[in-house]
Amino acid sequence: MISRVLELMRALGARIVNNWVWRLGFGCRFLWLTLKESGPSFRRFHLTIREIYFAGVLSLVIILVSGLFVGMVLGLQGYDTLVRYGSAEALGVLVSLSLVRELGPVVAGLLFASRAGSAITAEIGLMKATEQLSAMEMMAVDPIARVVAPRFWAGVISMPLLAALFSAMGVFGGYLVGVRLIGVDEGSFWSQMQAAVDFREDIVNGLIKSFVFGVAVSWIAVFEGYDAPPTAEGVSGATTRTVVTSSLAILALDFVMTALMFRGL
Amino acid sequence: MMTRKELDLWVGIFAVAGIGAMLFLSLKVANLASFTSADTYQINAKFENIGGLKIRAPVKSAGVVVGRVGDIRFDNESFEAVVSMNIDSRFQFPKDSSAKILTSGLLGEQYIGITAGGDSVNMKGGDTLKLTQSAVVLENLIGQFLYNKAAEGDGKK
Amino acid sequence: MATSNLVEVRNVTFSYDQRQVLKDINLVIPKGKVVAIMGLSGCGKTTLLRLIGRALVPDQGEIRVDGEVINKLDDEGLFALRRKIGMLFQFGALFTDMSSFDNVAFQMREHTQLPEALIRDLTLMKLQAVGLRGAADLMPSELSGGMARRVALARSIALDPMLMLYDEPFTGLDPISLGVIGQLIRRLNDALGATSIVVTHDVAEALELVDYVYYMSAGKVEFQGTPDEVRAASLPSLRQFVYGEPDGPVPFHYPAPEYGRDLLTQ
Numbered sequence: 001m002i003s004r005v006l007e008l009m010r011a012l013g014a015r016i017v018n019n020w021v022w023r024l025g026f027g028c029r030f031l032w033l034t035l036k037e038s039g040p041s042f043r044r045f046h047l048t049i050r051e052i053y054f055a056g057v058l059s060l061v062i063i064l065v066s067g068l069f070v071g072m073v074l075g076l077q078g079y080d081t082l083v084r085y086g087s088a089e090a091l092g093v094l095v096s097l098s099l100v101r102e103l104g105p106v107v108a109g110l111l112f113a114s115r116a117g118s119a120i121t122a123e124i125g126l127m128k129a130t131e132q133l134s135a136m137e138m139m140a141v142d143p144i145a146r147v148v149a150p151r152f153w154a155g156v157i158s159m160p161l162l163a164a165l166f167s168a169m170g171v172f173g174g175y176l177v178g179v180r181l182i183g184v185d186e187g188s189f190w191s192q193m194q195a196a197v198d199f200r201e202d203i204v205n206g207l208i209k210s211f212v213f214g215v216a217v218s219w220i221a222v223f224e225g226y227d228a229p230p231t232a233e234g235v236s237g238a239t240t241r242t243v244v245t246s247s248l249a250i251l252a253l254d255f256v257m258t259a260l261m262f263r264g265l
Numbered sequence: 266m267m268t269r270k271e272l273d274l275w276v277g278i279f280a281v282a283g284i285g286a287m288l289f290l291s292l293k294v295a296n297l298a299s300f301t302s303a304d305t306y307q308i309n310a311k312f313e314n315i316g317g318l319k320i321r322a323p324v325k326s327a328g329v330v331v332g333r334v335g336d337i338r339f340d341n342e343s344f345e346a347v348v349s350m351n352i353d354s355r356f357q358f359p360k361d362s363s364a365k366i367l368t369s370g371l372l373g374e375q376y377i378g379i380t381a382g383g384d385s386v387n388m389k390g391g392d393t394l395k396l397t398q399s400a401v402v403l404e405n406l407i408g409q410f411l412y413n414k415a416a417e418g419d420g421k422k
Numbered sequence: 423m424a425t426s427n428l429v430e431v432r433n434v435t436f437s438y439d440q441r442q443v444l445k446d447i448n449l450v451i452p453k454g455k456v457v458a459i460m461g462l463s464g465c466g467k468t469t470l471l472r473l474i475g476r477a478l479v480p481d482q483g484e485i486r487v488d489g490e491v492i493n494k495l496d497d498e499g500l501f502a503l504r505r506k507i508g509m510l511f512q513f514g515a516l517f518t519d520m521s522s523f524d525n526v527a528f529q530m531r532e533h534t535q536l537p538e539a540l541i542r543d544l545t546l547m548k549l550q551a552v553g554l555r556g557a558a559d560l561m562p563s564e565l566s567g568g569m570a571r572r573v574a575l576a577r578s579i580a581l582d583p584m585l586m587l588y589d590e591p592f593t594g595l596d597p598i599s600l601g602v603i604g605q606l607i608r609r610l611n612d613a614l615g616a617t618s619i620v621v622t623h624d625v626a627e628a629l630e631l632v633d634y635v636y637y638m639s640a641g642k643v644e645f646q647g648t649p650d651e652v653r654a655a656s657l658p659s660l661r662q663f664v665y666g667e668p669d670g671p672v673p674f675h676y677p678a679p680e681y682g683r684d685l686l687t688q
Contacts, residue, residue, distance in 0.1 A: 140504035161283025
C-alpha cells in the first residue's frame with residue numbers, strides 16, 4: 001500500500017522533472033543560442049523580412065477584423081452600462097483604456113499565437129522531420145542562425161505592430177458604434193478619451209506588454225518546432241503545445257505586468 | 266513564391282501601417298501632443314494636507330491646464346507637504362498667487378488650482394507660493410458637520 | 423600524411439541514450455573508390471555514416487578523414503570539413519521553401535562570395551550533370567521522388583566535395599530512376615575524383631555499382647570484400663542477406679511458445 005503511494009509520487013516527480021523542468025532548462029539554453037546566432041538575421045535582413053511577411057502581414061486580416069469587432073462590442077456593451085449612470089460620454093474612455101491597456105496586447109497576442117505561432121512551429125518541425133535541418137548542418141550552415149533566429153525576430157517585431165493595429169481598429173470600431181450608430185457626442189467621445197489616456201502610463205505600457213508577449217510567443221513557437229519529435233504526430237503535438245503554452249504564458253505574464261505597471265494607480 | 270521585391274513591399278506596408286497605428290494611438294487617443302516637450306519652470310507650494318493628490322496631476326488656472334505636479338515630498342521640519350509643480354513657460358503668475366487642492370467632480374481625481382494674485386512681480390523658477398489651501402478631507406468634514414449639529418442642538422436647548 | 427585511405431574508422435563505439443549501436447568497429451575507405459555499407463535495419467550503418475559525416479561524435483575511438491581526426495575538431499575545422507563532404511539524404515531533404523535552382527545554389531551563396539552570374543552558370547552545370555537543367559525553376563513539391571533525389575544530388579556536389587555520403591539512395595525508386603541514380607553515383611565519383619560511401623540494403627544495385635563492400639550486423643563488421651567475394655561468400659547470415667532467403671540465421675518465426683501446446687491450451 002505504502003509502496004504504491006511512493007511509486008505514484010516518484011512517477012509524478014519524474015514526470016514534472018522530465019516534462020517541465022528539463023524542457024524549461026533546454027528551452028532557456030535554446031533561447032540563448034537563438035540570441036547568440038542572431039547576427040545573420042540582421043546582417044542579411046531579407047531573411048527576417050521574409051519571415052515578417054509570413055508571421056505579421058499574413059496575420060493582418062485576422063487582427064484587423066477581430067480588433068474592429070472587439071471595439072464594436074465594447075462600444076455596445078459599454079454604452080449599455082454607462083448610460084445607466086448618465087455617463088455615456090465616457091464611452092471613449094472605456095473603449096480606449098480597455099483596448100490599449102489590456103485587450104489590444106492580450107487578444108492580439110492570443111490570435112498571433114494561434115495563427116503565426118502554430119505556423120512557425122509546424123514549419124520548423126516539418127523541416128526537422130524531413131531532415132532539412134540535418135542537411136543544412138551537413139552543409140555547414142547553422143540551422144539556428146538561418147531558420148530559427150529570423151523567425152524569432154520576425155515574431156518579436158510583428159507583435160507590437162499588430163497589437164497597435166488591433167487597438168487602433170478597436171477604437172475606430174467603438175467610435176463607429178458609439179458615435180455613428182448610437183449617437184454619443186463625437187466631441188466628448190474624443191476629448192474625454194484624450195484626457196483619460198496617458199501616453200506613458202497606458203500607451204507605452206501597452207507596447208511593453210505586446211513586446212513581452214511577442215518574445216514569449218516567438219520563443220515558445222521556435223522552441224517547440226525545433227524540439228518536436230520528427231514524426232507526423234510529433235509535429236502536430238508540438239503545434240498544439242505552442243498554442244496552449246503561449247496562451248497560458250500570455251495570460252500569466254499579463255497578470256504580472258499589470259500588477260507591476262498599474263499598481264501605482 | 267513571392268519575389269524579394271513583393272515581400273519587401275508588403276512588409277513595408279505592414280510596418281508603415283503599424284507605426285501609423287501607434288502614432289494614431291499616441292496623438293489622437295492619448296495626450297502626447299500637449300506638454301511633454303514644452304518648456305517648463307518649477308514652482309513649489311506647501312500644504313498641510315494634500316489629500317489624494319498624485320504626481321502628474323494637472324495644475325489648472327481658471328479651469329485651463331497650465332502645468333503638471335512634478336514631485337511631492339514631506340518637510341520634516343515644518344511637517345508639511347511640499348509639492349513642486351512644472352508650469353508651462355508661456356504662463357506667468359504674480360508672486361502673491363494662491364494654490365488650492367480641488368477635486369474634479371464630486372468624487373473625481375484631485376488637482377491644483379492656481380488663482381492669480383495682484384502683485385506686479387511674477388514668480389520665478391524655484392519660488393514658493395505663500396498662500397495655500399489644503400485638500401478637503403472627508404472625515405474632517407463629517408466630524409465638523411456632526412460637531413456643528415451637536416452645537417446647534419445644545420444651543421436650541 | 424600520405425595514405426591511400428580517405429576515411430579510417432578505428433575502434434569506434436557509439437550508443438544512442440542507453441542503447442549501444444556500434445561496438446568497437448573498424449573500417450577503412452580507400453581514396454577514389456565507391457564503397458557500400460550494407461546490413462539489416464538497425465545494424466548501425468546509418469549511424470556510422472553520420473559519424474563519418476560528423477553529424478554525431480563517437481563515445482570512444484577515432485575517425486580520420488583525409489588524415490585529420492574529426493571527433494576533436496574545433497568550430498573552424500568542422501566548418502572546413504563539412505565543405506569537403508557532400509551528403510545525400512534518404513528522401514532528398516530539399517528545402518521546400520525554395521526552387522530547385524535555389525537549392526543547388528544554396529551552398530555557393532552561403533559559403534562563397536561568387537557573383538550571381540557565376541553562381542548561375544555553376545548551378546546550371548550541376549543540374550545538367552544530373553540531367554535536370556530543365557527543371558531548375560520547379561519547386562520541390564512539383565518534383566517526382568526520383569527527380570527530387572537527383573536535384574538533392576546536384577545540391578550535394580555543388581562545392582565539388584572530396585567525400586560523398588549516400589544514405590539509402592535507392593529506396594522507393596522506380597527501376598528507371600534506380601538505374602539513373604546508380605549511374606550518377608559512379609559517374610560523379612569518377613568525374614570529381616571523389617570517394618563515395620553508399621549505405622543501402624538494395625543488394626542487386628549495390629553489387630553492380632561498387633568497388634568494395636562492408637557487411638554489418640549488430641554494430642560490427644561481419645564481412646568485407648569485393649562484390650564477387652560477397653556473392654561467393656559462405657557466411658550463412660551474409661548468404662541469407664544477399665540471396666533474400668526467408669529463413670536462416672535471421673529466423674522466419676518470431677519467438678513463440680511451442681505450436682501444438684499453443685493451439686490446444688485455452
